Amino acid sequence: MDAMTLLHERSSMGKLAAPAPDRDQLDALYRAALRAPDHDALTPWRFIEFSGEGLDRLGELYAKAEQRLNPHIDDGHLDAARKKPKRAPMIIAVIAKVTPDHPKVPRIEQLLSAGCAAHGILLAAQAQGLGAMWRTGHYAFDPTVREGLGLAEDDELVGFLYLGQMGGRHKPLPERDPSDFVERWS
Numbered sequence: 001m002d003a004m005t006l007l008h009e010r011s012s013m014g015k016l017a018a019p020a021p022d023r024d025q026l027d028a029l030y031r032a033a034l035r036a037p038d039h040d041a042l043t044p045w046r047f048i049e050f051s052g053e054g055l056d057r058l059g060e061l062y063a064k065a066e067q068r069l070n071p072h073i074d075d076g077h078l079d080a081a082r083k084k085p086k087r088a089p090m091i092i093a094v095i096a097k098v099t100p101d102h103p104k105v106p107r108i109e110q111l112l113s114a115g116c117a118a119h120g121i122l123l124a125a126q127a128q129g130l131g132a133m134w135r136t137g138h139y140a141f142d143p144t145v146r147e148g149l150g151l152a153e154d155d156e157l158v159g160f161l162y163l164g165q166m167g168g169r170h171k172p173l174p175e176r177d178p179s180d181f182v183e184r185w186s
């Protein structure tokens with residue numbers, strides 16, 4: 001796939017099947033992430049890769065988060081939370097590792113770099129014929145989940161990237177006209 005086609009046609013895939021990306025594919029995903037624009041070369045990101053029992057452990061964290069939000073939650077809802085990570089054979093959590101009060105690089109720039117790293121992973125997934133979807137949901141901001149994943153106070157969980165083999169077809173791309181979004185000063 002040529003670069004412009006990839007950039008114009010990237011699309012999320014919610015239906016994801018086993019197997020998870022293999023080591024070579026993952027290496028290519030991370031290399032794409034590491035080419036994110038990065039002011040002052042802070043590399044303000046880290047990644048946690050979940051597969052197999054790791055997905056169960058993440059599900060347990062989700063259930064713990066729900067229980068803290070609602071101590072009377074019923075087993076059905078707890079189970080639903082536990083199963084959420086099982087929607088894919090692999091999840092990569094992208095975490096912005098923020099250096100607070102940096103003299104040159106404000107927080108927003110560090111968050112944007114980590115977001116670009118996540119986008120790099122999505123693009124590299126599609127380039128390799130894999131399916132991918134960026135999710136957050138309330139869990140990305142939940143204190144129990146943040147603590148369980150070892151986030152420092154200034155860090156942000158930018159997203160959970162669900163990855164796997166394409167389990168369906170991409171939905172049609174929306175028709176968008178660039179001129180609706182562009183103002184020209186010339």
Ligand SMILES: Cc1cc2nc3c(=O)[nH]c(=O)nc-3n(C[C@H](O)[C@H](O)[C@H](O)COP(=O)(O)O)c2cc1C
Pocket residue numbers: 010011012013133134135136137158159
């Ligand atoms: C930061 C971020 C968080 C997102 N979180 C969710 C989410 O929790 N659930 C969801 O269905 N889509 C979420 N999305 C949107 C999807 O990843 C996807 O972009 C959207 O469904 C549009 O599909 P497309 O990427 O094929 O255009 C999120 C996107 C971003 C950038």
